[in-house]
Amino acid sequence: HLNHSLAELNGNINVSFEFFPAKNENMETMLWDSIHRLAPLKPKFVSVTYGANSGERDRTHSIVKRIRNETGLIAAPHLTGIDATPDELREIARDYWDNGIRNIVALRGDIPAGYTKPPFYALDLVKLLKEVADFDISVAAYPEVHPEAKSAQADLIYLKQKVEAGANRAITQFFFDVDSYLRFRDRCVAVGIEVEIVPGILPVTNFKQLQKMATLTNVKIPGWMNKMYEGLDNDQTTRNLVAASIAMDMVKILSKEGVKDFHFYTLNRSELTYAICHTLGVRPVS
């Protein structure tokens, strides 16, 4: 039934791909190979992360520029507000706009240890960006609640404020419990959030690393996943196949539930994301 309904959806699916700045020459090659492999799928946009407090904003910017030049795709830099003053942020925003960048993923960033500045939220960045120019803005959302949130309801209301301030869509933190995403989407609708809540899909090829990250991010790893990756610590090939299979199941259920926009955390790799997009009916456009 799932495959049948997917066939009917062909052509209606929008995808976006997230990349991060490479840290060495090998990773640089992998990044550009992946961008060129995925570009013909004509994503709605691609985005490039920015490591708050690591001074890599220039790298994010130059990758975004190069993606536009080499592929013609819409490329959105991630921008975090926590590590810059409002004046600096306005200057960056103006510079992006003057360079033809119209799409930004606006985030707070993680709070550095020993941080003493006044509180800053992604909402402040959305407002600031909209004051500078009419950017297309994506913001972050957390189906399983942001780890610092006072409550799930408070987290949801702050998301609503970001949307009311002008965010065009929300991209979720990755998740593996599809029901938690679907419930979250319902709750967004119930409080009057009218933009797409785009599920962030992470194909998990490194389960050990995920286990470490899960606590920090407040993302639940369902018991069945432990079982799926059992005994595969030294078997990358099988892990990749398992990762693709899990993500394919997720996107099939989500698209059957009416989801039309998917964001992929590619980790700068193309094979799995390409295959998962293929199962969604997304084909290269020449």
Ligand code: FAD
């Ligand atoms: P906010 O929306 O500001 O929320 C942060 C916390 O504050 C939440 O707990 C919220 O409930 C609470 N809050 C919000 N408003 C208020 C208020 N007015 N009063 C009190 N509490 C409030 N990090 C990077 O450094 N670089 C990246 O490139 C990057 N990309 C990301 C992409 C996606 C799709 C996602 C989901 C996350 C990304 N992150 C990135 C991580 C992000 O920076 C962290 O999760 C950060 O801790 C929160 O950012 P936010 O934009 O969600 O913040």
